[in-house]
Amino acid sequence: MADRRVTVLAGGVGGARFLQGLIEVVDPSAVTIVGNVGDDLEPYGLHVSPDLDTVLYTLTGRIDAEKGWGVRGDTPRALEQARALGAEAWFWLGDLDLGLHMARTEMLRAGLPLSAATARLAAAMGLRATLLPSTDDRLRTMITTPAGEVDFQTYYVRRQHADAVLGIRFDGAEAARPAPGVLEAIAAADVVVIAPSNPFISIDPILAVPGIRAAVEARRDDVVAVSPIVAGKALRGPAAAMLQTLGHETSAVGVAGLYRSLAGALLIDREDAAAAGRVEALGLRPRVTGTIMADADAKRALAVAALAAAGAGS
Amino acid sequence: MADRRVTVLAGGVGGARFLQGLIEVVDPSAVTIVGNVGDDLEPYGLHVSPDLDTVLYTLTGRIDAEKGWGVRGDTPRALEQARALGAEAWFWLGDLDLGLHMARTEMLRAGLPLSAATARLAAAMGLRATLLPSTDDRLRTMITTPAGEVDFQTYYVRRQHADAVLGIRFDGAEAARPAPGVLEAIAAADVVVIAPSNPFISIDPILAVPGIRAAVEARRDDVVAVSPIVAGKALRGPAAAMLQTLGHETSAVGVAGLYRSLAGALLIDREDAAAAGRVEALGLRPRVTGTIMADADAKRALAVAALAAAGAGS
Numbered sequence: 167m168a169d170r171r172v173t174v175l176a177g178g179v180g181g182a183r184f185l186q187g188l189i190e191v192v193d194p195s196a197v198t199i200v201g202n203v204g205d206d207l208e209p210y211g212l213h214v215s216p217d218l219d220t221v222l223y224t225l226t227g228r229i230d231a232e233k234g235w236g237v238r239g240d241t242p243r244a245l246e247q248a249r250a251l252g253a254e255a256w257f258w259l260g261d262l263d264l265g266l267h268m269a270r271t272e273m274l275r276a277g278l279p280l281s282a283a284t285a286r287l288a289a290a291m292g293l294r295a296t297l298l299p300s301t302d303d304r305l306r307t308m309i310t311t312p313a314g315e316v317d318f319q320t321y322y323v324r325r326q327h328a329d330a331v332l333g334i335r336f337d338g339a340e341a342a343r344p345a346p347g348v349l350e351a352i353a354a355a356d357v358v359v360i361a362p363s364n365p366f367i368s369i370d371p372i373l374a375v376p377g378i379r380a381a382v383e384a385r386r387d388d389v390v391a392v393s394p395i396v397a398g399k400a401l402r403g404p405a406a407a408m409l410q411t412l413g414h415e416t417s418a419v420g421v422a423g424l425y426r427s428l429a430g431a432l433l434i435d436r437e438d439a440a441a442a443g444r445v446e447a448l449g450l451r452p453r454v455t456g457t458i459m460a461d462a463d464a465k466r467a468l469a470v471a472a473l474a475a476a477g478a479g480s
Numbered sequence: 481m482a483d484r485r486v487t488v489l490a491g492g493v494g495g496a497r498f499l500q501g502l503i504e505v506v507d508p509s510a511v512t513i514v515g516n517v518g519d520d521l522e523p524y525g526l527h528v529s530p531d532l533d534t535v536l537y538t539l540t541g542r543i544d545a546e547k548g549w550g551v552r553g554d555t556p557r558a559l560e561q562a563r564a565l566g567a568e569a570w571f572w573l574g575d576l577d578l579g580l581h582m583a584r585t586e587m588l589r590a591g592l593p594l595s596a597a598t599a600r601l602a603a604a605m606g607l608r609a610t611l612l613p614s615t616d617d618r619l620r621t622m623i624t625t626p627a628g629e630v631d632f633q634t635y636y637v638r639r640q641h642a643d644a645v646l647g648i649r650f651d652g653a654e655a656a657r658p659a660p661g662v663l664e665a666i667a668a669a670d671v672v673v674i675a676p677s678n679p680f681i682s683i684d685p686i687l688a689v690p691g692i693r694a695a696v697e698a699r700r701d702d703v704v705a706v707s708p709i710v711a712g713k714a715l716r717g718p719a720a721a722m723l724q725t726l727g728h729e730t731s732a733v734g735v736a737g738l739y740r741s742l743a744g745a746l747l748i749d750r751e752d753a754a755a756a757g758r759v760e761a762l763g764l765r766p767r768v769t770g771t772i773m774a775d776a777d778a779k780r781a782l783a784v785a786a787l788a789a790a791g792a793g794s
Contacts, residue, residue, distance in 0.1 A: 210582040211525040211589055244558055247579020251604045253586045261575045265561020268524035272567045275525055290565045 170473065173198045173355035175382070177368020178205075178217040179234040179402055180394055180459075181361035182224035184472075185295070187465025188359075189225060192473070194294035198351035200378075202363075203280065203299045204307035204336060204371030205318045209257050210248070212267040213274050216319075217368065218284055218299060219266065226291045234402070237262040256324045281345040298351065300372040303342040307371050308335045318367065327404040330411050334366055339374040344381075352381040357476040360391035362457060364405040365424045366412065373428075382428050388477040391429035391450075392468065393418040396457060397437040417441060422448045431475040433457055433468070451475065484787065487512045487669035489696070491682020492519075492531040493548040493716055494708055495675035496538035498786075499609070501779025502673075503539060506787070508608035512665035514692075516677075517594065517613045518621035518650060518685030519632045523571050524562070526581040527588050530633075531682065532598055532613060533580065540605045548716070551576040570638045595659040612665065614686040617656040621685050622649045632681065641718040644725050648680055653688040658695075666695040671790040674705035676771060678719040679738045680726065687742075696742050702791040705743035705764075706771060706782065707732040711751040715772065731755060736762045745789040747771055747782070765789065 172192055176199050189197055202217040223229040230236045240260025249255035273283035279302035288297050309321040311329035352358055363369055373379040382389055398416050400406040406416050414420040418434040422445040431451040442452035455471040456464055486506055490513050503511055516531040537543040544550045554574025563569035587597035593616035602611050621632040625643035666672055677683055687693040696703055712730050714720040720730050728734040732748040736759040745765040756766035769785040
């Protein structure tokens with residue numbers, strides 16, 4: 167198993183936790199992560215890539231594990247000062263986190279594409295896996311709520327995902343191109359994993375980059391998805407509510423419906439074992455396992471199960 | 481004296497220290513400061529206005545008095561993280577200082593001119609005097625050294641003003657317009673003071689904005705300059721070296737030569753009392769006083785002497 171090349175489509179917290187287990191059961195240098203940039207933002211002109219950062223912080227041991235994001239032990243001195251001087255400060259940024267955004271912003275302003283900047287940051291932080299943004303082009307997730315369309319972070323952080331989600335649009339997607347290496351990593355992988363991230367706001371914005379969805383579909387037999395829904399609920403965030411308002415069943419079966427053209431297998435939690443037949447009826451191989459990543463053992467076991475479910479595992 | 485309206489052209493540290501004394505001897509709300517923006521920079525895309533910030537921090541009690549700039553008790557957590565991740569970090573920025581730059585940058589990105597952003601920051605910080613940038617337009621001091629032309633902060637901070645200064649240019653000056661209120665503050669003042677700042681890199685970039693030099697010259701009888709050179713030396717920074725390489729006498733007389741069309745009076749230090757005759761021969765009223773601002777008393781006394789030297793004081 168240590169030799170298998172694995173490419174993972176991943177969002178933020180859930181994806182990063184899955185990856186923590188994965189890089190303990192395969193050689194990290196054989197892992198390529200395609201990350202979501204739809205929730206990127208530019209507070210104060212600094213380029214923040216929250217999902218890429220969560221992966222970086224998690225896999226290099228810097229993450230604030232309790233929150234799931236941000237740097238452990240970080241302080242908000244700069245942010246609180248900005249707030250005191252009249253700036254908006256609803257997007258929490260610690261001082262150490264700011265340092266990363268400053269470095270990234272300097273690289274982008276010097277003309278580096280996001281993928282190259284990400285590679286430099288990852289190398290400086292000691293990441294052994296390869297982390298690629300889905301695209302170097304500007305792509306932003308926009309959320310339609312009853313009060314109108316807002317950018318992703320306004321919906322998610324500022325308004326604490328309290329609004330009903332009536333639609334989702336990926337601004338810039340049509341003109342975006344996959345970042346260098348993304349299509350190749352999907353094509354060359356032994357296993358492609360769709361991490362237990364929110365399908366609508368973590369995975370869809372990756373797939374919205376022209377070429378990526380087709381690349382994943384071309385590998386369907388070797389693609390394994392992990393349901394982020396357990397017993398009708400998301401472990402974190404608004405995935406369950408989105409399934410409902412966007413017209414899907416709020417269950418692992420609803421997830422199977424979303425991924426049926428993409429994934430040959432779907433990992434569902436033991437609590438959802440009774441849904442295996444309906445998942446299979448949608449054309450995905452159901453694999454029942456523990457999907458709740460409560461500790462390091464559980465994370466490793468989930469990674470092992472995902473790899474086992476792919477291709478030859480059928 | 482409390483009723484007199486005073487407008488001060490000021491650079492960074494020396495100007496800010498002079499202003500500390502001034503606002504103790506006149507009503508601060510009657511003081512307008514025209515600040516230098518030639519040394520502004522945009523590290524990491526954040527808009528930093530070092531001279532305006534030094535005035536703000538000094539006059540609102542936040543200054544790191546030992547360094548003369550920056551915020552007392554500030555920490556470089558973000559900067560050190562950026563450095564660790566490969567970013568340039570030769571321009572020191574503390575976390576609290578970053579908060580100010582973040583707030584300013586947000587305002588500028590929202591479309592506010594620098595003067596309006598400065599007014600908001602000043603109000604939030606409790607500044608009672610009026611602080612105006614010389615211009616809302618982009619103006620940058622460029623320094624010609626034996627190795628070629630570099631931007632001001634590369635010369636001053638990165639290379640620690642070790643290069644001989646062969647020429648100075650104010651990029652953008654030709655198209656710059658005075659910020660709202662600048663010409664009016666010069667015209668309406670009872671006294672205009674040219675603070676003991678570096679004539680070449682603090683005062684000249686202000687005067688380089690079309691209209692400002694003429695406005696000061698029109699008030700020449702009421703303009704008092706304070707020599708930043710004492711006994712042939714600058715108390716701080718490269719003013720003396722610049723006088724020399726740019727072809728001027730390295731003395732208060734050299735300063736008098738620079739300011740003869742602008743100022744009716746020049747305050748020179750007691751150590752330079754013997755030069756009074758030569759200052760007078762250049763057409764400026766010499767006023768011999770203590771110009772070294774060693775403590776609060778000395779700052780107040782210098783402000784009183786400057787006001788006394790103006791107009792009717794002749």
